Amino acid sequence: MQTMLQLTGKSLEHLQSKAGNYECSVSGLRWICNGTVSFKYQFCSWEEHMKRMKSLQYMPAGPLMDITVVTGRFDEVHLPHWICIENNHRKTNNKILDKFAVLHINDCGDDVEKVSQVTSSHVKLSEPVFSPRAVLLRMGIPVRINCNVLIYKTNTAFLTLHVYLIPRDPGLQQEMDRRQISDGYKVIKKPQPNTSLKMNDRFILTAVLKGAEITPEDLKLRCGSSPNFYEVYSQNPDTDFELVLNHKKDHQTVWKRTIRKDEYQSIDHIHAATPSAGAAGVNTTAPDGSAEKHFVDEHRTALIDRVTNVAAILDDLLDGEVISKGSYEEIMALSTRRDQMRKLFSGPLDGSGRAGKDLFYKILEKKEKFLMKDLQKKE
Template identity: 55%
Template sequence: MEVLTDMNRPDLMLRLSESSSDVVEKVSEVTPTHVKLTEPIFSPRAVLMKLGVPVKIGCNVLIYQTNTAFLTLHVYLIPRDPGLQQVIKQRGVPHGYKAILKPDPEKSLKILDRFTLTADVDGAEICPEDLKLRYPSGKPNFFEVYTENPDGNVHLKLTSKKDLQPVWTCTVRKAAGSSVGAAAASSLLDGKHFVDKHRVQLIQRVSNVAPILDDLLGSDVISQESYNSIMALPTSQDKMRTLYSHLNTERCNDIFYKILLENEKHLIDEFSAK
């Protein structure tokens, strides 16, 4: 082990010798008794992986059911890294996302290869069409699987786009999304969506808008930019009125309704009783 310094740079570097190879790591702190690494990597294989060299690696597939009225799954394909798993967990759990535990791919997959995800449910929407397996420099990307009221289990299949061979399959049982149907059905009143029918009352009566915006952001109904602009408005009525301008699809209305059920249930019950 050797600590290196560069007169032109204030940060320190640490050289770790592994077999016949050298790995250089950025150091954030050095004391007489220890060295603290900013982003520790202890194998040449990990270095190559982060550099994007197409090596084969073990992978995790993580599935999160989002906090929406219809069944929406976020499916992550990532290198086997506890740090990445923690990032995804921290991103989803505050918004009420539910993890669905499934086995990982048995075989190693190649960095930079592209993969597609399919679901055996009529009308299922999956976006994007394919994903590149990579070590993310920012937040990890994912497949979004969206379907309205699946009749039974949902079978997912991950396929290599290069050789068209399946590399992973799983079944999401109907019980995992069993609470979805009732919420979706009750969101319609006399053929009109609940949030449309009670738009004026909701704008006037909903006062605690922040947690609703948090959930809408986490469900990808609004962007971070829209979130910031709405939060900057002076009154809750202004916030709600602007929020409504982003509910431009039936799916957005369903998500909004589900979030209202969790944050303003007393208003939902009051308006439903009329």
Template identity: 55%
Template sequence: MESRGYRPAGPLLDISLITGRMTEVFLPHWICVDDVRKPLEQFAVLHMDDCGDAVEKVSEVSPSHVKLAEPVFSPRAVLMRAGFPVKVYCNMLLYRTNTAFLTLHVYLIPRDPALQQVNAMDRKESSYGYKVIQKPDPEKSLKMNDYFFLTSDLEAAEVSPKVDGLHTGIKLRYPRGKPNFFEVYVENANRNFSLTLRPDREDQPVWECSVRKGPVHIHFYSFRTKDSLGKIGAATITSDKEMLLNLMNDLKQEELKGFKWFLKNRDVSSGFPQIPVTLLDEADASDLVDLMMKTYSHRAVELTKDIFKQINRNDLVEMFPGTSFGSGYR
């Protein structure tokens, strides 16, 4: 579409009409029209069929939609004339690692649902071990092709990209390939901290959020010690019971139900004695930890790790000392 002087302004929609006839249709867009002069001349709709692509004029423009009269249904998308800066509504996408050293990937992209699918950002970040942090998006529209800077109130936080040791901004644009992103690295995050997004040469932030420690946090760090004989051993900051309780509290109700199912149906040859079913069925998270510690003692940790794997909570397995150091943020 750039060859025709247009840029994307709304999602591509494949619309079909089963019966009857429709006189008009409203298609969504993500452009802020407050500063757009003569919007009817700037907006258009992409029409796609077996004969090729065509650009159609719109009959009305609202803050969230354009109206197309007498539509012939086919895959369609709202377009905007290129060549002058416009403001768009944007998404902020945050992903975090689940390791000792916190790393965040922060994306700033136009509010196009297709971008997350086309670039497979969720799948890509997940394949690297990153997890989503849900945060609100900017309320105000942001100007395309402007540069934006991300900063943190945590002195230990390192924000990239950088050039010659100085922070550089990321240009807001419609990504043709893999979107660029900010990386925030914190080696030892010992408190909550905030992130702030500002346009270049402006002091007023357009977006702020707090990154808070989640239910799985620094209590699960372990460290190495030497006893009086010089032997290396492991010491944990919290007891096994406290650790298991914190992890159990992170399970949803269905996951806790699945955990108890696997606990009840373990092979007797595994060497773990059975806990009475009547006690398990009525147990909440804290009761379950008490039962397991009373029945299995220190082996409760080993058993919990096994069952976490069976209910697909490997992220909690990583929180155990000796597996990997972990810190959860939200």
């Protein structure tokens, strides 16, 4: 089996191969061809298809991929899946094998096709005919899946990590990396869990670091929906520390990795104690210059509840390059102003550092004068 390398970071990937057996290094797609074949593919989001999948009594079991053959033909194609098909004794679980299917989305709707072969990592297509395709699994049976843990460091004065637990979906990981990097976050790469985890179970993340705060307390492992994340916060870390993921029910450790000091420290973090003056001479750090919570962080709840002119504020933040065009559109698509403000705080604003929050403060003084005067009186 030859490994086919490709450039990443684009929504559409182009691949070409001569006769042979291949596996894409990013998507995990495998194919066999007796001559030269050229094709392109892109990952698709599961989210918009979830209601239909549930109505069909199926759940996603692999990445959703739209494949188009440009020239040549495939003799065999094998789609990747993230289901663990072995039981605790490392024997094949035949009950699970019978529950696999392949989704084929075409102009007439959704076709669910039988599979001709299932391996520990792939499902063979009965016919290599394309449109959006993915592996499915019949709902209603408990399954274990192979997972990834994604870690992103936000661009804030104090250490803040966003930690995601997701199925081993390269399309979702690619999209997550794109979003987080566009918001100014740094990817911290760590080895993935060595063991499969049970779908819909809950897991607790802890940090072996004095004073670290982690929210929420636990998260459910799920697929097909926008993933939630753990937020890890520490004010003044100055050492390596461990992140540990435990099963909530039996407290068994399923993943443990060391986060090293040089992986999370940055110039902004090292100089976090430098005072920064906000608009109208209001110091946005603590009076003693100790770089405690920024004014906008201190009044986060009040701002989420009481800010009304969200669109105009987002316009100014976009002009000031505090948020990207993609983040702007994502926030504006939310239906309520409170949801828009929550998204702003948890995403691009959190990643903009003190300079971004200082600009946000100045914009608030212009767009929300009475609210800001009221909050300043409470300082």
